[in-house]
Structure formats: structure tokens, C-alpha cells
Amino acid sequence: MYRYDQFDHQLIAERVAQFRDQVSRRLSDELTEDEFRILRLQNGLYMQIHAYMLRIAVPYGLLSSAQVRMFAHIAKKYDRDYGHFTTRQNIQFNWIKLPDAPDILADLASVEMHAIQTSGNCIRNITCDEFAGVARDEIVDPRPYAEILRQWSTFHPEFAYLPRKFKFSITGALDDRAAIAVHDIGLAVVKNDQGEVGFRVLVGGGLGRTPVIGSEICAFVPWQDVITYVESIVRVYNQYGRRDNMYKARIKILVKALGIEEFKRQVEADWLHTRGGPCTITQAELNRVSACFTAPAYEDLPDEDVFQGDNKAFANWLQRNVKSHKMPGYAAVVLSLKQTGIAPGDATTAQLEAAAELADRFSFGEVRATHMQNLVLADVKQTDLFDLWLSAQELGMATPNIGLLTDIICCPGGDFCTLANARSIPLAKAIAQCFDDIDFLHDIGEIDLNISGGVNACAHHHIGHIGILGVDKDGEEWYQVSIGGAQGNNSSIGKVIGRSFSFGQIPEVLARLLTVYVEHRYDDERFIDTVRRIGFEPFKTYVYATPVENDKELAGADYALLKVGVPYDMPYYSPRF
């Protein structure tokens, strides 16, 4: 993975000093909350319902075991013994005290990490395929380019105060696992007919209030030109993106308003001035960064027939949580953070420490965070899979549900987030409990269920095969259900099936949707493919055919978190008070 040189170290050290000074000026009231808010957001520090939340950048999802141990340390020392992995491959801690934030950043700097630009109207962490470097369908490893773009975007002086947040995602494989079509800029590393490496560039994708699939602005930008090209995109956006209405400020609205052809014309008119200039990436720089992403010391091994034997629990895990690897004798393993009863994406101090330990034992000391809120050990010997499974089980990280109904993508929702309309974690827990039968889940097969507590769509509900969105009606929480969304190569935006439901109705609604699917599916057809084949109506008709019972006990069970006291006298200006 990328290692900091003295320049990276110095920059991060200077950032810690700068933020320490800003916090102290806030605490002394030299900075007003309005002035400080934007500064702290640029450093991933949100004010939530109970306390400050700190979001730490995990560049393109890649972590060393030392970094994961640092998360454990932060969880233990500054938080409540857990962290939450997000849909953008970052991790966030929910119970942070403002005066501690600079110390946490200093701790992070010691393991080459930071929280720069994890929030705010700036260029955010660049996300990536979690199987980069090991996937069999990979054309080019995207990580060196992701790192080069990370450096370009870090403290870019022109783009710190954009109209709205700006998200990049990058993939280098045939199969898009990074949801590039729903990012402000989506990059696919491709090779042209001459075998030269470049990028297919999508622009103006996004979710939120107005979900849009990105448009192709250029089919092939040579790799040397990618900085200048995306810089021109962001420069046009910075000048012409709407600033009068924050709900219409994302680049997707500008691209829609101008049309992709006119937008491209403006971008390329700007690009004429910089193309081939000093910001062109040099072979030497690509080589330097690429050298950090070379393959680990793989042994020369044959592929094993790991599926033999009669241990059904192990077989289930192999089937769902173990992925193919480009090297014979190796596999990539997904450690599930979706155990029933646990908030999706949460990891305890013990789990973080153990994941680091497993990485050291089985996977060259590296861990990846996925945008589906799980962890990956990317380079595991097939002969080690059984031992790894046993260890992961002890930690509650071996639930064999990757890609299945209970592998729920879920935002923190109304329990934590001031932007949410409804609770999402308790709903995810209730659903996981209602469908907690591994044979049933395996029979239903691959299905993406995404639950967002609010319109910001942090859990990407628009691209869930089933998407659930929390809505507020007269101060009560309700949930809108959509079907037919999908991420990846064949991305689509889901369609709302009808009027919304109460918390206690949702499990029954899901059961009905699944009933229609089971009745209509062909042999191995996935839920999304059945929806696409038979259409939306059979699902809608069946769900609304008879009244759906409202299981009030289910809904009432878990308001506990909202009653939790704050961890100190007063979270600075918490909206709760």
C-alpha cells in the first residue's frame, strides 16, 4: 500500500497543528460556530444528536493492520468501544469530544492517516473496488491512480469551497464494484485498441434527493491527462454550479441543465489550456506510486478444492464470503460486519483488534473496507480458509450472508444523524431478526437491501434492489419502499412502489416482495432480474392487495439509543439542546 514520504508526513503534521489551533480558537470563542462549522466539516467533524462524530478517511478503502489497530485504540480511548464503517469506505466514531479531536488526529498521523475532506463541500475520499489488485476481471489496478488523485485533491486551493460535496469513485475491472455511475465523477481505468491505459470518465451521477446515473463525458482520457481533465471538470462546476439552493447544487444538476454535450464543450475548452502542461502525470510519478502497490510475496500454490467436506456452515461461508483471486491457491475473504443484532458496519474494539490480527496472520497485514460496509482480507491462502473461518466465527465476523438479504447497507439514521427523518439501524436489526434463517437467505440468493434514514441517501437506497427510505410525516417516522435499483455495470434507479409504511409493517412488506419473487423466478434468477423481467406491477399489486399488519412491538423495541445521555456535560452546541 502507499507509504508516506517526508512530504506527506509534514503536510499531515501541519494539518494537525492547524486544526488544533482552530479548535482552540473555537473553544475560546475567537471563532464563531458559523465560522468554525465549515472548518471542522472539512476535517470530518460533524455535530450529531448526541455528540461530535469524527469521520476518518480510508483512502480507496485500503488499510494496514497498524491502522486498524489505531481504530481500536481510538474506539477505546476516545469513544464507546466501537466504530462504524461507512458506505464510502471510511470509518466514523460517534461519541467524540471536541477538545479530543486534535489528539485523535495526531494519533492518526502516526499511522499515516487523517480526516481531511471527509465532509464539507470539497472533494471527498476517493472510493475504489475493494478487490483492486486481486480480482480476476481486473484490467488495470486503479489504486496508483486513486492515490495520485488523492494527493491532487488534498488541500486543492481552488476547490475547498465548491457549491456542494464532490465524490470520485474509480474501478479498473470489467465488473464495476465501485458504483462509479452514481458518483460526481466516476472513472473506469481501461485500455484502448493500442493497449494504452486511460480512463472512461462519467460525470454527474449521484443519489440524494435527485438520483441520476452519470453520463459519459469522455470515452478515453489518457492516464497522463487525468489530473488536468478532472481539474477542468471541477473548475467549470466551481464557477457555474448552483449556489442558491443546496438541494440543486450538485454537479448532476449543472450537467442536466447544460446537457452533457455543452458541459463537455465547456470542460474541454478549459482543458485546452492545461492539457500537456505541468500537471500532466509523469511516468516517474506513476512508477513511484505504483511501486507501493506491487503484489505481496505470493507462494507458488495450486488451486485447492476447498468446497469439499460436509461441514455445511463452512460451506455456506465459502459460498458467500470467499471470492476468487487472480493467484492460484489464494482467495479474497469478506469478513461480515452484518451479524444479526448488530448495527450494519459497526465494529467493536475487540473486532478491530482481531481483524488486524487476522490480517497479520493470514493476509500480508492488509485489510480493506468495502462500500457495502464489510471488511476484506484480500490475499488469503486457500489452505488457511478453515482456520480463518474458525477465528472469524469467534469474533462474530463470519456470518455467511455476503450479498444476501441481511447484508444490509445502512446509514446511522435517526439514532445519530441530525439530517435523518427516521431510524435506520433499529429497522435493519428488526429485518435481520425476522429473516434470520440462513437456508432461507441462501434460497433467496443475491439481493441488495439498502436502508437510508433520510434523503441524503447515505445508504444508497436508490440503487438497492430493494431500497428503503425513512420519511417524516407529521413528526412520525415512515418508510418508503422502492424496487429495481442496482449498482454496477447495469446501474438503475429504483422506483417507489407506493405509499409508505410504518416501521412495524416493513418486515411483512419485504416478505411479500420476496413471495412474488419466489413465485416468478426462473432457476437461478436473482431478485433484480425477476423485477426487470416481469416488471414492477406484480410486486406492487401483491404488496398492497391486503392490509399489512403493523407489528407495533417491533417498532417500539428500540428507541433506547435516543435516550442515552451525552458523554460529557454538554456537547458543544448540540442540536439536541
Added chain:
Amino acid sequence: MIIKNKAIVADEWTVLRPDAEEAAENVLVAQGRVIVPMRVWQAQRDTLVQRAETGVWLASDDRPEDLQEDIQKFTVIAVDFPKFADGRGYSLAYLLRERLGFTGELRAIGDVLRDQLYYMQRVGFDSFALRSDKDMQAALKGLNDFSISYQASCDQSQPLFRRAQRGVL
């Protein structure tokens, strides 16, 4: 007082901010050093251009290209930040320096605060009219928040990977 070339100096200019309703051709521009809004410059160019020293300021939705013909006539060009979180002025400054080749004084006016000065300086501003309630002496520190930058901009024509030997641990 303003910050100019990293020092606190007397402000020799007045920024003219007429009412939005007042027709540009009717705005009275006092004698002496006055930084006029772009629309006033455009309406009164023929007389203003006679002056020994001229200054103009851009609102965040003004276009720098519209000053192309006159660009080297200005002693000072200012860019207004209506709110510090409105980042259009950073691109305007970049374009004035890089595309239009303006070499005179480039001044940030409006909601100009200490924690934005480092970025402003990078995109080509060399003078700053700090918001009047803020401590200028303290704000000077904001110019030196960082000693390293990854990107090229107006203060560094080359990105870090071209100007430094990287990867030395």
C-alpha cells in the same frame, strides 16, 4: 489597513459599492484611487481609463474574460467573497492570473477571514482586505498554515511530483 505581500500596510484604495439599483453609468466615481464594480467599469470605461491608476472588482458571478482587453491597465483587481464559503472567487483569481496574465495587485475583499488566506494566496491573491471585525496581526499566521502543497497553482507552477525528489524515506 490591509494585508499585502505578507505585511500589514495602509490601504490606499477605496472600494466603491454602489446600490445595486443605481444605473452603472450614473454612479459617481470619486477622484483618487477607487476600485469600481465591474459593471461601472464597463459603463464608464472611456473616462475611467484616462486615470493614472485604475481598480476594478469582480462579483462572484462576473466573468474575468470580460476584462481581457484592459487587463494590464489595472493597478489592482479585487474579487469579492460575498460569503467565505462561496468558492467561486478562487477560480476567478486563478483565471485572472493564469489565463489573463494579470500581474498587478490581486485583492480579496468581502468575507475574507484568516482560515481561507492560505488557499487564497495559492490561487494568486497577494492582498487581503480582512473583514473589519478580525485581528489582522493574528490573520497573518493564516498565510503560513502549510509549507507543502501537492498541486500546481499560481504560487507554484509545478506540482510536487515535478519539483521535489519524492519517495525518500
